[in-house]
Amino acid sequence: MEVNFDNITVIGFDADDTLWVNETYFREAEERFAELLERYETKNKIDQELFKVEMKNLELYGYGIKGFMLSMVECALDLSNNTVPQETISKILHLGKDMISRPVELLDGVEEVLQKLAGHYRLIVLTKGDLLDQERKLKRSGLSKYFHHVEVLSDKKEENYENLLDHLNIAHDKFLMIGNSLKSDILPILNIGAQAVHIPFHTTWVHELVSEEERVNHHLKLNNIVDILKYLKH
Structure with a gap:
């Protein structure tokens, strides 16, 4: 599909199964x-x-x-x-x-992408889960240096995203979310007027699956996170 990310200034990354295996x-x-x-x-x-x-x-x-x-x-x-x-x-x-206690296993290409995007965009982590565990994984990953902000949300619904973007003074039309879950990372983002890139992981929790009726086509779907470099400044 045709995409234009010229207006994007802030990129949010999901953590589990987007940055590392979970x-x-x-x-x-x-x-x-x-x-x-x-x-x-x-x-x-x-x-x-x-x-x-x-x-x-x-x-x-x-x-x-x-x-x-x-x-x-x-x-x-x-x-x-x-x-x-x-x-x-x-x-x-x-x-x-x-x-x-499992070691953090980064997905292929993650650090390369973060290194190349960090100088051109404000990068943030938007994930859900247990605060202590996510902080621990981020520290073990060695990726903290690339991010301006890290937020562990109780859930990833439209209201959660809107409240956070407003708190961080991020205009919705300047925000891009990258994640593996259509339910949590893509649909809510599109519904608030931001953009999203879906990078599916080979295993998805049943709770994160969406029905065919809920699926949308106006977002970019990639096979590997490195492919995002074709669309963004680096």
Whole structure:
């Protein structure tokens, strides 16, 4: 599609699965969780029940590994009728701790892109999740030096973006968002009059999927973050 980013002065980057690998670790943890509970239910049923518990708990815990850990514990208690062994609960907690301690794996081309864009645009991180965990990952990534501002949002809806852009004195028509989620990074941005670039990740959480009716075509979709350099000053 034809795009024109000449008016853009500020670029926002999603973090998880846009700058570094994230969702892959959740899928791996879910596999191990299902193995721990295989005496109680089938893997498919365990996956379904865990997702239900996560959705129920989102308003309480928000997004991130800690809420995921608590939801796994709750799901294990539910599926076992409160008979799951203490050893299994301990293993579930270790699943979460292992996720938190994983080294940050940058996606291909990320640092090259940030290096080239940093001198021409104001770069910011707009992500959701657990504040402490996201701060930790950003520090481990070595990417902090490229960003003027980092914001960990409780959610990524139109209101969240509007409030933040207004707070940072960023005109909507001068803002470009780059992310992997149509639901969180693309649709809300387009709805407030800003621009967006979608770079899909090979694994997407079910909660972040959108229906065909919700899909839009007036945004740029790329296969790799390096391809954005074809459209922006560097």
